[in-house]
Amino acid sequence: MNKNVNELIKPQYAQIWQTVQLIPIGKVACYGQIADLAGLPGRARLVGKALGKVPAFGWQKKPVPWYRVINSQGKISFPLGSEYFEKQKQLLQDEQVVIIGTKVKLRDFQWQPDLAELLFSLEF
DNA sequence: ACCTTGACGGTTC
DNA sequence: GGAACCGCCAAGG
Numbered sequence: 408m409n410k411n412v413n414e415l416i417k418p419q420y421a422q423i424w425q426t427v428q429l430i431p432i433g434k435v436a437c438y439g440q441i442a443d444l445a446g447l448p449g450r451a452r453l454v455g456k457a458l459g460k461v462p463a464f465g466w467q468k469k470p471v472p473w474y475r476v477i478n479s480q481g482k483i484s485f486p487l488g489s490e491y492f493e494k495q496k497q498l499l500q501d502e503q504v505v506i507i508g509t510k511v512k513l514r515d516f517q518w519q520p521d522l523a524e525l526l527f528s529l530e531f
Numbered sequence: 532a533c534c535t536t537g538a539c540g541g542t543t544c
Numbered sequence: 545g546g547a548a549c550c551g552c553c554a555a556g557g
């Protein structure tokens with residue numbers, strides 16, 4: 408039909424990846440928050456699944472900053488001490504995000520998207 | 532078509 | 545704080 412067929416095969420993933428790309432450097436977002444912004448309210452688990460399938464070399468020529476997504480309690484969702492836990496922690500700290508123990512202070516670092524800006528960026 | 536799997540979230544105790 | 549429980553539902557087998 409058209410060249411967007413690839414995106415239509417897994418439309419949910421595409422929307423999720425696109426939304427994650429909007430999280431600014433030095434900020435974090437929750438799985439549920441991304442789901443809501445992507446137009447998939449209540450599907451936080453799907454966000455986790457989609458992030459697990461992020462293309463290693465980016466998507467639409469841009470990287471998907473998967474590490475800026477954490478759970479609603481401000482915690483990294485990988486098992487403490489696992490390879491990916493450490494990797495995510497490191498990448499966040501590289502962006503000056505402060506992690507106390509295993510938690511990020513959401514009050515200070517959670518992304519608060521500007522509605523107008525969002526409407527401009529997302530075209531569903 | 533049925534069953535299991537999730538990088539989850541909220542509610543409750 | 546934290547642990548147990550349950551609802552959620554697309555995707556993949």
